Amino acid sequence: MNGIQLVQQLPGLRRYARVLTGDAWAADDLVQDTLERACVKWQLWVPGSDLRAWLFTLMHNLYLNQRRAAKVALNSVNIDDLEGELQAPPDGSTDPLDLRRCLQRLPADQRAVLLLVTVEDMSYQEATRILAIPLGTVMSRLSRARSRLRELMEGRPPAARPERTRRPRCAG
Amino acid sequence: MDTRPPGAAPIPEDDLHALVDGRLDAQAAEALRLRLAADPEALATVQAWQAQREALRTLHAGTEDLPLPASLVGTARRAERAHARASQWWRWGGIAASLMLAFGMGWFGSGQWAAKHGDRLARAEPARQFARQAAVAYSVFQPEVRHPVEVTALEQQHLVQWLSKRLGKPLKVPVLTAQGYELMGGRLLPGEDGARAQFMYQNNAGQRITLYVGAVKAGGKGDVRETAFRFLDDGPVPAFYWIDQGFGYAISGPLPRPALQELARVVYGQL
Numbered sequence: 001m002n003g004i005q006l007v008q009q010l011p012g013l014r015r016y017a018r019v020l021t022g023d024a025w026a027a028d029d030l031v032q033d034t035l036e037r038a039c040v041k042w043q044l045w046v047p048g049s050d051l052r053a054w055l056f057t058l059m060h061n062l063y064l065n066q067r068r069a070a071k072v073a074l075n076s077v078n079i080d081d082l083e084g085e086l087q088a089p090p091d092g093s094t095d096p097l098d099l100r101r102c103l104q105r106l107p108a109d110q111r112a113v114l115l116l117v118t119v120e121d122m123s124y125q126e127a128t129r130i131l132a133i134p135l136g137t138v139m140s141r142l143s144r145a146r147s148r149l150r151e152l153m154e155g156r157p158p159a160a161r162p163e164r165t166r167r168p169r170c171a172g
Numbered sequence: 173m174d175t176r177p178p179g180a181a182p183i184p185e186d187d188l189h190a191l192v193d194g195r196l197d198a199q200a201a202e203a204l205r206l207r208l209a210a211d212p213e214a215l216a217t218v219q220a221w222q223a224q225r226e227a228l229r230t231l232h233a234g235t236e237d238l239p240l241p242a243s244l245v246g247t248a249r250r251a252e253r254a255h256a257r258a259s260q261w262w263r264w265g266g267i268a269a270s271l272m273l274a275f276g277m278g279w280f281g282s283g284q285w286a287a288k289h290g291d292r293l294a295r296a297e298p299a300r301q302f303a304r305q306a307a308v309a310y311s312v313f314q315p316e317v318r319h320p321v322e323v324t325a326l327e328q329q330h331l332v333q334w335l336s337k338r339l340g341k342p343l344k345v346p347v348l349t350a351q352g353y354e355l356m357g358g359r360l361l362p363g364e365d366g367a368r369a370q371f372m373y374q375n376n377a378g379q380r381i382t383l384y385v386g387a388v389k390a391g392g393k394g395d396v397r398e399t400a401f402r403f404l405d406d407g408p409v410p411a412f413y414w415i416d417q418g419f420g421y422a423i424s425g426p427l428p429r430p431a432l433q434e435l436a437r438v439v440y441g442q443l
Contacts, residue, residue, distance in 0.1 A: 006248040006255075007240075010245070011238075039251045042254055042255045118193070118229060123195065143185055
């Protein structure tokens with residue numbers, strides 16, 4: 001019997017959970033939920049396939065479900081009221097704390113793509129599988145996430161520049 | 173300001189991402205860097221994204237070195253065991269399927285034979301298959317350290333009710349304390365004539381035996397309602413088995429024949 005090694009997946013799962021939730025406690029809860037889910041969903045995992053990708057998918061879906069469930073609660077705080085708190089100072093910042101805050105300012109779906117691609121160093125194809133979205137959507141979310149995070153870290157309001165598109169930019 | 177040569181195609185943004193994320197091969201990356209030299213805006217974007225990527229990786233770099241909470245490790249271990257059980261179940265299912273195939277072929281073969289030579293032997297065959305399945309089930313679950321049983325002996329009453337209901341027959345759990353064996357618990361298993369129950373016992377030395385119970389329907393003319401004790405010695409472990417009122421019983425365990433026979437006799441006496 002070739003047993004699978006789940007414990008060695010824990011550090012990666014925790015890291016992704018932390019970047020998703022931005023909170024150490026919430027992250028460990030999310031990992032816990034993911035493992036519980038794996039317990040009852042093993043028959044859906046194809047032996048020999050990428051275990052990490054499968055676990056990330058479970059986690060991502062759980063995260064989205066939990067966010068949906070919490071939406072009412074989240075809506076009770078107007079995110080724009082927190083803008084000053086969540087955004088870097090006007091002269092820009094490289095402080096990790098500001099980065100953490102700005103990251104939470106990104107929409108969850110954009111944040112997920114950005115983190116899979118950078119922190120987890122996954123290929124765009126892996127990200128499409130985990131998030132169950134087409135490649136074009138991965139790329140457009142990545143683009144929006146990078147641009148928005150850059151604006152936030154530079155202390156620029158989003159309205160200051162036009163929405164980037166993935167089309168080749170116009171000359172001039 | 174755009175210092176690109178007039179008419180040069182703008183760099184597709186996807187290429188900028190691919191460069192930042194190291195997804196281009198060396199040649200393509202080099203070619204893109206050359207083009208970036210002539211496109212300050214795109215170059216600034218790439219540099220900002222590269223810095224961002226590094227900052228994000230640094231921000232989360234220490235996470236994997238943090239000590240893992242015991243609760244997470246515990247759940248991970250549990251999930252590993254759940255996976256091991258799930259794949260064992262598959263394996264067991266495979267064995268059961270091949271047994272069923274063997275059973276079908278054997279039955280067909282012996283049926284042909286029985287047409288000429290009487291069906292005495294053919295009728296005994298399902299009982300033997302039953303005993304083999306008992307032995308296979310023994311060898312699958314006996315090595316389990318943490319989950320040898322589905323329901324433990326602590327819930328004996330519940331266990332017996334549950335298995336009785338599933339097997340469609342009031343079951344009794346034999347007491348083998350005098351023989352040195354304590355009931356560990358039981359589990360429900362699939363069989364071709366319906367559900368099967370497996371009760372597991374263990375003695376002080378950690379030796380485990382199982383009692384496997386389930387309906388046995390014989391094909392052909394007339395059920396085998398009763399058989400005498402029989403001994404199976406070509407399975408994964410030896411077993412003593414018999415059929416009583418259409419129900420099969422098998423005592424399996426790595427014991428010498430006389431010891432197994434004595435256990436079978438005690439079990440039979442209590443049922």
